[in-house]
Amino acid sequence: MTALDAAARQWLDRLGFTVADESLWLAALTHGSTGEKNDYQRLEFLGDRVLGLAIAEWLYAASEEAEGKLAQRLNAIVSRTTCADVARRIGVGEHVRISKQARADGGSDSDNILGDVMEALLGAQFVEAGFDAAKLQIHVLWREVLESSAGERKHPKSALQEWAAGNRRKPPEYEVVERSGPDHAASFTVRVRVHKVGEAEAVASSKQDAEREAARAFMERFG
Incomplete structure (x- = not known):
């Protein structure tokens, strides 16, 4: 697998991610269309659970709402659309590694790919630094969403x-x-x-x- 390029490393550092094992972060940014063995799928699986727990904990502490209302907000805040919106805001599309054909087909701005990469990055942060560091990163990146009324209206x-x-x-x-x-x-x-x-x-x-x-x-x- 090729090395993590300098621009991607600087971008991750600037965002506050804990980058020690560069191969981990390279995988988090790699789509399966590249044909490389290590892509983001395993880290996306992990990051999805980390995000869910971090947001559930935040909602529990910040609100006295009943379970149904908490679940409603949780589903909105961790949705693929929201993950993709956060990814766009921090510039994930510029650093995701996909094939030329996939990029030409709009893959670098696909909700599915951006949302998956965003979760993979959270998974990598968890592996590198643990849950507390991942949770802090989520609170920073999701601040606008958490402070909004996302999910308060019925689905x-x-x-x-x-x-x-x-x-x-x-x-x-x-x-x-x-x-x-x-x-x-x-x-x-x-x-x-x-x-x-x-x-x-x-x-x-x-x-x-x-x-x-x-x-x-x-x-x-x-x-």
Whole structure:
């Protein structure tokens, strides 16, 4: 595996990451499209759990809300979309290592790739410096999100489910009507339908996000 380049090392240092084993951080920034043996997948798996625990602990300490409300905020704050937004804000796309074809297909700005790399970096921080250091890094990088109202509003799918029940309608039905693009830059079109009411569609980079946006569009139109 090639060495971590100087620009990436300086960028990580500037952000406050603890870089000792450069091969670890190189893996965290490497997408599978490069064909290299060590990519970010294992670190992303770890970082996802570290992020979830750090945010859950913060929410528990900062709020007296019931479990349902805490879970609602947690899901929003650790979502793929939020991880990708944080990654864009700190410039992950400039340093992620992907194939030329994947970059040409928009992979360096894909929610899926940026979100995964962001979690992989958190996983690397945990391995290098432990949970407390990773948690501190998360509090810094996620500060804007934590101080916002992210997740305080009901998830669009939950809101639609409750709306349908309250109006004595059958539960909403979701259907993927189109999937296009390569895996690293996929696009999903989802249709949601409520019997005898209507339907709405939305497009996003993941099935879950497309379902959420379709539910939001339905509620704006019929709710």
